[in-house]
Amino acid sequence: MSSLADLINLDLSDSTDQIIAEYIWIGGSGLDMRSKARTLPGPVTDPSQLPKWNYDGSSTGQAPGDDSEVIIYPQAIFKDPFRRGNNILVMCDAYTPAGEPIPTNKRHAAAKIFEDPSVVAEETWYGIEQEYTLLQKDIKWPVGWPVGGFPGPQGPYYCGVGADKAFGRDIVDSHYKACLYAGINVSGTNGEVMPGQWEFQVGPTVGIAAADQVWVARYILERITELAGVVLSLDPKPIPVCFLFHHYS
Template sequence: MTKYKLEYLWLDGYTPVPNLRGKTQLKEFDAYPTLDQLPLWGFDGSSTKQAPGGSSDCVLKPVRHFPDSTRKNGILVMCEVMMPDGSPHESNKRATILDDEGAWFGFEQEYFFYENGRPLGFPESGYPAPQGPYYTGVGYSNVGPVAREIVEKHLDLCLDAGINHEGINAEVAKGQWEFQIFGKGSKRAADEMWVARYLLQRLCEGYGIDVEYHCKPLGDTDWNGSGMHANFSTEHMRTVGGKDYFEALMKAFDKNLQDHIAVYGPDNDKRLTGKHETAPWNKFSYGVADRGASIRVPHSFVNNGYKGYLEDRRPNSQGDPYQIASQILKTISEVPTEGSAMKQAAE
């Protein structure tokens, strides 16, 4: 028998942005456990804004597990929060979202490294040289001595965990970086994004650095905000598509603009201003290779007969990928296709 260190992860009840929480228990198993072997566990919901003090018990239900290479016999256990009677807690968005394994999502998570209350690499007062050389930059003056070490270690931790990490790059502002996660199905993609966020934040503890996910941390200045662009496709979009279907889809996105903005992350009005290649938050647009549109349409999509994937550039870096993916699927379901799994799920 081997004792495994099980790090149970969950999202708390803070709004508008939940925090990741985690605690460890040790359990003995004959071999690396299956998901079904991982027990339910409890926590004090009164300390996470998920229960009153007089009835504070909440339940953690394992839904995914990942190897944790930072610990001997370590496992990261992504959980849903449940009530004692077995029903989903009201903060448990994962349990109620629309999902479809044929829907593929690629999230581009932007963020800032912060040290002593300022973006990593910023001087103690004022600002560094203007934006320009930092995006995909190399060299000490552009990325500093620590950031690349962190993102490289984070990449390896994600790959060790089996997370479908697809890339990293330095972003437009100094101290700003991005990583990409791809998954088939909204729950799978979002699970892996949340666990990747957890691994990054935990890694940064050892450097005395915070991860700042706010979409416009430097306010109304000439410095970029942070997004979490959502690349998406369905089986129908990849295999059938067509211009008529695409145009109907864009009309559905236009009609549901407010529903999308409501779940695409708080303070998006501070980021989606029409500046810095962003679409205004209250106006829907789309365009081929247009970084300033709400939906960027790749050349490959048009050249392939309006088949492939699209990129929604409006979700921001604080957004909950569960809700973002679900809202995209809900809108797509308004343009149903005969016999599609998503049509049946929506009905």
């Protein structure tokens, strides 16, 4: 009998040309990630080849219960590091059935800016540093911190090495490799100033692709922490100490 791990890692390419596409979008808080999967008849190389889809916006805080349908438009595709093969992750943005961007869809307006010929000619480069904190699941306290207590003073943890300085490196390294596999331009990662706090960098990447890649990198990280049984916090001040930095040239 196959184990759960065997089935999770099952390679579909030997038995079907069909692929699984995981559609990803931003939820009603503007920070939470949502996703659901669908079967497609074969490999896809461009988001224009993908069908639009829908979801219940009343369950994500993005539509009223009496008019809850929200349509998601595929905008960028990435290789799926979880299912692998020809399976893909699809970054989407959200619209009403009439084709109007919903209020939490900030990508629509950004895309118009980045499509402006003067902006295209400028070839804007972005480098984004995303700090995050790994929290113990049941108590929402950073990994590496004593329960109900605090770690030693700042100093040994930044870019630190060792079991008493670096907490969660298996998650960090898994995320780094998964992002590179997916096609995300991750340029580095490092431990931050407190135990359980880390950072990854995306870029330099041109235009709106930088934002798409950061969101999918966040999604991949959330999936990995789900598997690891820890909680991901992107809160700028969860304890408080985390930030998101943007570099532009």
